Amino acid sequence: MFKRATFLLLVSVIMLAVLPLSMTVSAQNPDCEGDVTLTYWHHWGGNRIPLMEAVVAAFEDAHPGVCVNNLFLPWDNRLQNLLTAIAAGNPPDVTMFGRQDLPFFAATEQIIPLDDYMAADGITSDIFIPAEFVGNVYNGQTWMLPNPSGGALNLMFYNTDHFAEAGIEKFPETWDEMLEAAAALTQGDGSFLDRIGFNANSIAGAPAFITWLNANGQQWISDDLRTVTINNEAGVQTLEFMQGMTEINYGIEEQNAFWESAGEFDQMPIILDLVSIQSTGSWALFQLESHAEDLNYEVAAIPYGPMGSPDRRGATWGGWGFMVPKNAANPDEAWQLVSWLTTEVEGVGGCWFLQQQQRPSPIAACDGYMKDGETHHRAEAILGVAALDAVAPISPVQPEANQIVSRMVDDVLFGDKSIEQALADTEAEVQALLDAFWEEYG
């Protein structure tokens, strides 16, 4: 009498059992045989997937007995993914990691310091470009190794035809010159834009305000990451500059509306001829070279403010690196992979990966612009800009702090708060957030 019920039950049990089979996704190289399988997460999508596969295959060849399960995870939610995997005791052995996210993970010791491994392999910090290495150190220990170079150099790409039309001879050096140039380059009917000269709110890497403040000679937070330092004369000048730039673009609403619909990345506004000067990172070079044969452009450094200096321009911010979570199953082999992805110069490793994309390397011995024996024709200009950028410190509460800072800029640009009021409120708010963090974790 229970036959049918048992049958039904059986069917559902079988289905539930078959499910995991159909769901197992293995990214592992089937040819690889080894006792150790590393789980490796990265966020390099699109045309970089085959490059990363080549690097991983070369690592497997160079390290017999070690196989890599190479997983591509999307960029957003990456922190959540990582934290929950660590909490569940099932983290990857190696993961790609943003330097801007390091302070929280290091302060709570969710990842392992690499100093001992580095010492054992004879890797010292001086093989790295100093500015690229700073962001990997927290509390005197090294938690990750960088690669590639902080993509977020503040490179100003500008359309030289537009400049010639407007009669501007050289790229502006100071903020006053910048405002003048932008006013001459912006086109529209007075309420709707046709072309924007420059959008000071759209800056690669760090939040725009933090970058401009840096260019005005003021770091946004103290080196020990305990004190916020934005409510000062430099801060006032910075917001005044951003305000001036927005006024040139018919106000914040039109500037945002225009910018939102002006395309991004492959279809960058500068390629679509919708902007004359665009700030973006070194990654844009590839897009410009492959999508804009007709565009005549040059690269320059970000202009400096009244309190700034010509030798200190933009803010190098974040950048990628690789690290090992605290409860990784195979930390020793994981270190080997980290090392391959960052310090390998000879084989198909970190350096090769960058050269294929023509991106700058954080390792002095690796010339990222050198591909197939030829140096990229823009390399010199970009390296010149990079030399002027200073590293902007990243706080352990950066995602929320970024939101608060950009809200402050909006408060001013929308005219809801005076500059002084906005700076005072925001400094207090971020400071409180920071104090709460240090009280919990310090």
Next chain:
Amino acid sequence: MTTVNNTRQPYILEQARRRDRQRRLWQICGRLGLYGLLVGVSLWYMAPLFWMFMSSFMPLEQVGIFPPEWIPRQWQFHNYTDALDFWDFGNSLKNTLIITIFSLIGDLASSTIVAYGFARFRFPFRDALFLILLATLMLPFAVRLIPVYIAYNEIGWVNTFWPLIAPNYFGSAFYIFICRQFFLGIPQDLLDAAKIDGASEFRIFTQVMVPLAKPAIVVIAILSFQNSWNDFLGPLIYLQDAKLHTLAIGLYKFQSLPGQGGQYHLQMAASVMMVMPVLIVFFMFQKQFIQGANLSGMKG
């Protein structure tokens, strides 16, 4: 009410005729207005979808112009293959189908079984339990989100399909409700006859009730399909590995993929690919879709 004077009758007739004509005129105007409204609303509803379809064949330059154009200047069918270069559609489709089909099986099996229990047996606290079942329909998902997420993480189910499938094997309140209403409508005589023939409770369930409840089951199947196919938040937080992504997440990522930001024509092609299967199912089972919507408004 008032007595009508004979001599005034022709006048009154005339008046009545005029009133009649007037009423007919009004009626025609009303009808015209009515159809005007129907057409207007239809245009308002269909224009974005029509534009999505058309622009998926347009060259990129045509998509961004103002005023908008509706017919592609040249039909670029390669927009679809271009979109597929950036999106492993086949894999997303496979994932979505796995989740949808296994959820569907779970929903159908569990909801009919539970509904049968509620509809055909008397047991202590039955009505109170059913009241709880209805109350769970009103519990906001936000309250459940975090603990359930943490629990799945603890047992290692994050980054698998389990969190999206397993809950459906424990009966969804709304489907149970639909099914129970249907079971209640099946005459008791049928069951008594089966019982007299010596059929067991399970036999009655599988051989009498389930076949009779086919209309309700189709409706549940459609609602369940729609639910899994369109689900966004669940896959967003549970499926991390790009190889596990569903169509909904794939489409969302497609839009935010580096290189895709400004590619409206490819975004539209990708959207069309995701929407098409749903529309096909909709046109095949239109009646049941409407019925399903109706049932959610059913008076119990």
Next chain:
Amino acid sequence: MATAFGSQLRALRGVRRERWRDLSPMRKREARFGLLFITPWIIGVLLFNLFPFVASFILSFTRYNVVEPPVWRGLDNYSKILTDDPLFWKSLGNTSVYVGGSVAIRIVLGFALALLLNAKVRFLGMWRTLFYVPSVVPIVALSIVWLYVLNARAGLLNWFLTLFGLPRVRWFADPDYAMLAFLIMSTTWVGVTMVIFLAGLQGIPEEYYDAAKIDGANWLQRLRRVTVPLMTPTIYLNVLINIIAAFQVFTQIFIMTGGSPRDATRTYVLHLFDHAFQYLPPEMGYSSALAWILFMIIFVFTAVIVVSSRRWVFYQG
């Protein structure tokens, strides 16, 4: 459902408590079968409703960052939300605007469309399908299409406005219009509500209208005196369903604006989601407290509607 809930509640009052040991062997057997059949649901309700319900309540009194064990914090989360989180109030305000607007749209427009379809039009099936299609399109796809419809420079909606000589609007760049844009978008998904209303309208016996006509009532009077009162149970149901859903609006906002501009579209669930899944360190405890406040708000709304329904909902017979 809502009415089912009410009648279930009433039915419960009349029932004599049955105790297990008073049951006859036959009834015991029946009860055992019944319980066996509903077992999956009982397990489900414990696992997926009761457990998270209680757990999120407990978590709401803690600080919990996922990687370290929860730390008891008493009422800290709640006091921070109420006194020191301007975005809580902002998002609650935005959500209220959305709830008010979208529920009104669903009810008024859904009812109007149902009336249109109920006016003995030709090709009823075709119109109903056209009105219903946007409601079956996955919300991710709709969001992507509407991002283009609402584009400030080249969008379809701005083109539509210029046809009437109206100025272009910078929808998602203008804090005053961003939420309105979502409400305009929501006008196209009234399909389900409309179908429910239509079924309700078709259930009104023709005699009522005939009687009203004999009394000389015109169309508007018939609508006010006959249709609307007889439709109150359906209206009640639709209000309830739509309010609960509207309070939890998330997907289209997450995809289309992420809360910008100026947090004008930051809704309650988006705020909660950010604290749990976007910020570093994650604040699961804080989010749970937000979730519980939302639960209580929805509960109060639902209770007010259910209790007041006795005054304005009329049942035939």
